[in-house]
Amino acid sequence: MSKLKIGVVGCGGIANQKHFPAMKANSDLCEIVAFCDIIKERAEKGAAEYGAEGARIYEDYHDLLADSEVEVVHVLTPNVAHCPITVAAFEAGKHVYCEKPMAHNTDDAKAMLEAWKKSGKQFTIGYQNRFRPEVQNLKKACEAGELGDIYYGKAHAVRRRAVPTWGVFPDKSKQGGGPLIDIGTHALDLTLWMMDNYEPQSVSGSVFYKLGNLPQATEGNLFGPWDPETYEVEDSAMGFIKMKDGTAIALEAAWAINMTESREASTTLCGTKAGAEIYSGMSYPDNKLVYNRGRHGQLMNEEIAGGGSIAYFEGGASAPGVVDNRQWLEAIINGTEPVVKPEQAFVVTQILEAIYQSAESGKEIILG
Structure with a gap:
C-alpha cells in the first residue's frame, strides 16, 4: 500500500506540538510531502524535521493545493483562515483535516460543509480529546x-x-x-x-x-x-x-x-x-x-x-493526537467515516x- 501524501498549511504551534509528531508516529500510513506557511522559515523547519525526501516548501496555500502529489491537506492556521483554505482544498480534490474550531462563524462553517459535500472527499475536525x-x-x-x-x-x-x-x-x-x-x-x-x-x-x-x-x-x-x-x-x-x-x-x-x-x-x-x-x-x-x-x-x-x-516496560497507550491521526488516515484508506463528523463540529x-x-x-x- 502506498502512503498517503500529506500537505500541511500552517506550520506553527499546533503543527509542531500535535500534527507533525502524530504523522511521524503513523509513518507507515502517510508522509508529509508539502509544507506551507506565510513565514517561510517555519515551513522549512517543518520540512527538515518531518518531511519526506524532496518535500516542497510553499508560502502561498494556493500553490500547495496545485501540487498534484498532495492528496490530503491539514489546515492548521488561525481560525478565520479555516474556511477559505478548506473550501479551496475541496475544490482542488483534496481530503481535509481542519483544526478546531471548524470555523469562527456559522456562515463559514456552512460554506465548508457545502464544499465538502460537493467534493466527495473525506473531512474531519481536530477534536483529539475524544481519543483520551x-x-x-x-x-x-x-x-x-x-x-x-x-x-x-x-x-x-x-x-x-x-x-x-x-x-x-x-x-x-x-x-x-x-x-x-x-x-x-x-x-x-x-x-x-x-x-x-x-x-x-x-x-x-x-x-x-x-x-x-x-x-x-x-x-x-x-x-x-x-x-x-x-x-x-x-x-x-x-x-x-x-x-x-x-x-x-x-x-x-x-x-x-x-x-x-x-x-x-x-x-x-x-x-x-x-x-x-x-x-x-x-x-x-x-x-x-x-x-x-x-x-x-x-x-x-x-x-x-x-x-x-512494570519496571523497564511501558504500556501500549498512544497520545490522543496519534490515535486521532491514525483513525483519520484509516478512514481515507478504507472509505469509512472518521470519528469526528463535520456535521457535529458545525453544531459546536x-x-x-x-x-x-x-x-x-x-x-x-x-x-x-
Whole structure:
C-alpha cells in the first residue's frame, strides 16, 4: 500500500506540538510531502524535521493545493483562515483535516460543509480529546445506556491563568474570539458527543472582558505576562444551551479568571441512572473519570483503577493526537467515516457563535 501524501498549511504551534509528531508516529500510513506557511522559515523547519525526501516548501496555500502529489491537506492556521483554505482544498480534490474550531462563524462553517459535500472527499475536525482513554470509557458507558437518560451536562474549559502569549491568540481579527472559541470548543464537543444530541433550540450567553487589559492580572500566568495593550478578546465566557428535547448544557470557558479550579476539556453528565464527571486540566496531574450513582442504599463514587507499571516496560497507550491521526488516515484508506463528523463540529460552531451573539445583544438566541 502506498502512503498517503500529506500537505500541511500552517506550520506553527499546533503543527509542531500535535500534527507533525502524530504523522511521524503513523509513518507507515502517510508522509508529509508539502509544507506551507506565510513565514517561510517555519515551513522549512517543518520540512527538515518531518518531511519526506524532496518535500516542497510553499508560502502561498494556493500553490500547495496545485501540487498534484498532495492528496490530503491539514489546515492548521488561525481560525478565520479555516474556511477559505478548506473550501479551496475541496475544490482542488483534496481530503481535509481542519483544526478546531471548524470555523469562527456559522456562515463559514456552512460554506465548508457545502464544499465538502460537493467534493466527495473525506473531512474531519481536530477534536483529539475524544481519543483520551477516560473519554473513550465514558463514551462506551453512554452508548450502553449506563447513565440512563442524560438530561443535563456541563462543559468545563476553565484556566485560572493560562493566557496564550504567542501567535495570534489575543487577536480577534485572526481568531474570532478568545477562550470560548479556543478551549470552550473542546469541552462543548465532548459534552455534545457524550449526550449524542446535536439539536440546540436556544442559547444564552455572557462574555467578559474583565482581566485581559489589567496589567496586574497577568501575574502568575502559566506562559508569562501577556500584553494588556494588545489583548482584544474575552478573558472568560459562559453559556446556557437548551436542546429541542428539553435537555440542557452549561458551558464555562476562561483563560484567566479568579477561580481556584482549573478544569479543561472536561464534562459533567447527569443521567437518570447515574452521573459521570471527567476531571482534566491544570488542577489535575492526571485525568480522572468518576461515575456516581446509588448502590445498595448508599451513594457511591466509582473511578478507573490505576493500571500500575512494570519496571523497564511501558504500556501500549498512544497520545490522543496519534490515535486521532491514525483513525483519520484509516478512514481515507478504507472509505469509512472518521470519528469526528463535520456535521457535529458545525453544531459546536453554531452554539459558540450564538453565545457571542447573545452576549452582544443581551437576548436569547433561537436556533431551532
